[in-house]
Amino acid sequence: MESPSRAHRRRKEARPAELIAAALKLFVEHGFAATRLDDVASAAGVTKGTLYLYFDSKETLFRAVIEQNILPLIARAEDSVAHHDGTAAELLRGLLLDWWSLVGETEAGGVLKLMVTEARNFPDVAVYYNEAVVERAKRLVSQVLDLGIARGEFRRVDHEMAFHAIFSPAMMLIIWRYSIGACCGQNIDPAHFMDFSFDLTLNGLKT
Template sequence: MPLSPVSEAPPTDTHTRRLRRKDARPGELLAAALDLFVDKGFAATRVEEVATLAGVSKGTLFLYFSSKEELFKAEVREHISGRFAQWSEEIEHFEGNSQEMLRYCLNCWWERIGATKASGIPKLMMSEARNFPELAAFYQQEVIQPGSALIARVLQRGVDRGEFRPMDLKYAVYMVLAPLLFLTTWTHSLGTCCDPASQIEPEHYLAMQLDMLLRGFSTTSAPPGAGLS
């Protein structure tokens, strides 16, 4: 009597869980690293701590990221620089006026970065860049340059359409960036320990900053409600 062909056994539940676990590890490592980088700083964070928090071994971490520096770069790309292509596309197809566009940009920044744990990354870079020049150069190339270019596009659009008065774009970009950087620095420093009466409401703060910016940039007075909506 011929033997019946042996069918391949389906993967076990344990095997499936292991595959899912392996697929999830980069994201878990990035989440753990973000918590530690923001809370402790880059220099004080050890890869062993990241691995422990993510529930893996240090060796497993190095399978995905060759060094702490590469882990940090992946963090920046995941939460900030990886968003620039989408933001550029949104700006390219924006149909409102330039005041509305600038308002939209600040809204998006707050919703996608400012209100998240990733808002601690800019503050970390400002405090530790001098001690890590290679990371500072990376951040300049990956975040500051493309981010400044996007803001400059918005402002230049306003100038070209006669909605904004002519301006020195280099320093106008810094004017837009300044309140964002202040807010991230405050949120992750004095904002964590000051008394309730001194706390800043981020949305209200950005609304006031935007109102002042638009009144300064515009060829006419900014309309009522020019802040974040």
């Protein structure tokens, strides 16, 4: 027996991350209000008292969950911009697939669903998310569209509209997976759907 007795070892460094991971999972599953801190703590292998050593309140924990899970996303997005080679179409596909492998296929994808469900209860967090993620992505897509139009690949389109149209399928896929899809077995094959919907959109964008 290596460590049943050591169930509660002292691991100050690891706790916050573990608590945040547990909180993300449960917040996404049940929503913020319906999630008990006792459950978050025990999912992270500690008790509620310990949770309060690291976070001031349930709300603070929520903010930490959002922040921790979008910070890497922001960082990664930035260097993805610079290296543009190939056609605008290829760049756009790369952008979308990068975003997918970063958001869609990781636990972090739940943050999107969480923001959608809790935006009205935490408007300031929603504004922060909008600026840190959505607006940034919008600017990225806008650049690619400009490039595509300049190269004669794309039609002149409303950038705002195009952005939403391009990301809608991927966002829908994520939200679906964490909500109704989780209850009704029939899940869409993500890779297949991403390919399909991107082709559809690209055809629409082409001159």
